[in-house]
Amino acid sequence: xxxxxxxxxxxxxxxxxxxxxxxEPDVHRSLALAALFDExxxxxxxxxxxxxxxxxxxxxxxxxxxxLYIEDLYAALSSRTSSGEGAxxxxxxxxxxxxxxxxxxxxxxxxxxxxxxxxxxxxxxFAAQLRRHCDRGxxxxxxxxxxxxxxxxxxxxxxxxxxxxxxxxxxxxxxPSPRYAPAEMTDIFKGFxxxxxxxxxxxxxxxxxxxx
Amino acid sequence: xxxxxxxxxxxxxxxSPAAPxxxxxxxxxxxxxxxxxxxxxxxAPRRTDRATIGxxxxxxxxxxxxxxxxxxxxxxxxxxxxxxxxxxxxxxKVKADVFGRVVTIEGEVTGNVFAREQAILRQAGAIFGNIxxxxxxxxxxxxxxxxxxxxxxxxTGAPNRDHRSEPSRVEPHRAEVVxxxxxx
Numbered sequence: 001x002x003x004x005x006x007x008x009x010x011x012x013x014x015x016x017x018x019x020x021x022x023x024e025p026d027v028h029r030s031l032a033l034a035a036l037f038d039e040x041x042x043x044x045x046x047x048x049x050x051x052x053x054x055x056x057x058x059x060x061x062x063x064x065x066x067x068l069y070i071e072d073l074y075a076a077l078s079s080r081t082s083s084g085e086g087a088x089x090x091x092x093x094x095x096x097x098x099x100x101x102x103x104x105x106x107x108x109x110x111x112x113x114x115x116x117x118x119x120x121x122x123x124x125x126f127a128a129q130l131r132r133h134c135d136r137g138x139x140x141x142x143x144x145x146x147x148x149x150x151x152x153x154x155x156x157x158x159x160x161x162x163x164x165x166x167x168x169x170x171x172x173x174x175x176p177s178p179r180y181a182p183a184e185m186t187d188i189f190k191g192f193x194x195x196x197x198x199x200x201x202x203x204x205x206x207x208x209x210x211x212x
Numbered sequence: 213x214x215x216x217x218x219x220x221x222x223x224x225x226x227x228s229p230a231a232p233x234x235x236x237x238x239x240x241x242x243x244x245x246x247x248x249x250x251x252x253x254x255x256a257p258r259r260t261d262r263a264t265i266g267x268x269x270x271x272x273x274x275x276x277x278x279x280x281x282x283x284x285x286x287x288x289x290x291x292x293x294x295x296x297x298x299x300x301x302x303x304x305k306v307k308a309d310v311f312g313r314v315v316t317i318e319g320e321v322t323g324n325v326f327a328r329e330q331a332i333l334r335q336a337g338a339i340f341g342n343i344x345x346x347x348x349x350x351x352x353x354x355x356x357x358x359x360x361x362x363x364x365x366x367x368t369g370a371p372n373r374d375h376r377s378e379p380s381r382v383e384p385h386r387a388e389v390v391x392x393x394x395x396x
Contacts, residue, residue: 053333053356058348062362069359 025168027160031198032206034163036108036141040064045107048098048133050114051157060159069106071098073114074154089122094129105135111142112157113204116150116178120188123180127189131211138211140192144185145177147203185209267303281312283319294328302336315345324358 045066049057050073061068076097080089109130115123130140143157152175156168182205186194189209196208261279265271269285276292283291284301291298291310298312304319315327317337325331327345338355348360 053350053354055350055352055354058350058360062348065362067359067361070356072357 025158025166026202027164027166028200028202028204029163030165030206031163032141032196032208033159033165035196035208036139037064037162039139040066040108043107046105047108047110048106049110051110051112051154054156054158056158060161066108069100069104073097074117077117088119089125091125091128094122094126098129098133100133102132104133105138106130106133107135107138109134109138109140110157111140113143113145113150113154115142115180116145117154120178120180120184123188127192131189131191134211136211139195140189140207140209140211142185142207142209144180144205144207145203146179146199146205147177148179149174150177151175182207265304294326300337309341 041064043064045064046069047061047066048069048071050071051057052072052075053070058068058070076093077089080093118126134140151169151171152173153170156170158166158168160166180188182194182197185207186192192209192211194207195210196206198206200206262282263277263279264282265285265287267284271285271287271289273289274292275281275287275289278293278295280297280299281291281293282299282301283304283306285303286305286307288307290308291306291312293313294311295313297314297316298310299316300306300310300319300321302318306320307322309324309326310321311326313328314330314332315325316332316334317325317339318334319336320338320340322340324341325339325343325345327343329345330347330349331343331345332349333339333343333351333354333356335351335353337351340355340357342358343356343360345360346362348362350356
């Protein structure tokens, strides 16, 4: 069984791994986030948030006068998995998932840690879909796990301020991490370049990709 | 005082399943509204009246009026109370574009929400559509899929890059829901 097949919310589907108690949310400094907000300050931007709707993030982002799209990727993938469809989501899934008009362009994409929960092929399909909706200069913020294991479900991220993220863990169960290397990210996200990359002490590598 | 918006309704809300759906616009207001003068046409009077669509009521068509509205039933069409507060209660299911001053959602809305002042999505609530409001509150645990434009709606409709919040582009969808007869 691959790490991918453990996607889903049911405990039976989650791989047995190192179990950690659900602790209080951690707050971590985010250098890439700070760089991102520096770039978009004073601009009216269109933002795509691939995480669940988080009220405090909406409130925080409102100060930038942005238009915010919220599309919960993990919920959509979990729903698909639980409905018994094939193991891997194909391009049509991502087209349906991000059902915005063709001329919609995102200036900022918050992918959070969600790419860790996609198989490489899925990630490639999704990257192609995102590429279509990004013009030159669009920025993509992603948090990639570098540890052997990671939580079985994505964190819930809350923007505390321009330099700090609150990590809310949603499950104590762990699963293997795909550990995408920077070179692999660059290969998958063709058309984007790594603008900033920060290796953080808590086992996360932050990426700020920019559309070329 | 009659102008205080948060006053409880003076009369019990019609909740009986047998009762016909009460239109949002009162046919005969109990008392003449003091602010009904022509000078106040832009800012509607703050009435204490509040209409409720009960849980067993299903309305197809457009709703418009000049009083606050609570929807606990099902509505398919368009809810247009730009000057008033609209609440989609916990039992409420709306497939419509919703226009209001403050729009609060505790139930489920499939459609776009346009709030002149504020849109509030409560924890149990869900919106599958777009929100356009100067201020948006999403409580944690709420479900939302769509876009949020926190700029105040422009009366003149400045060009927007995205179809989904552009009133003129939404017309075909509106036409679909408006075309259904009320009470059908």
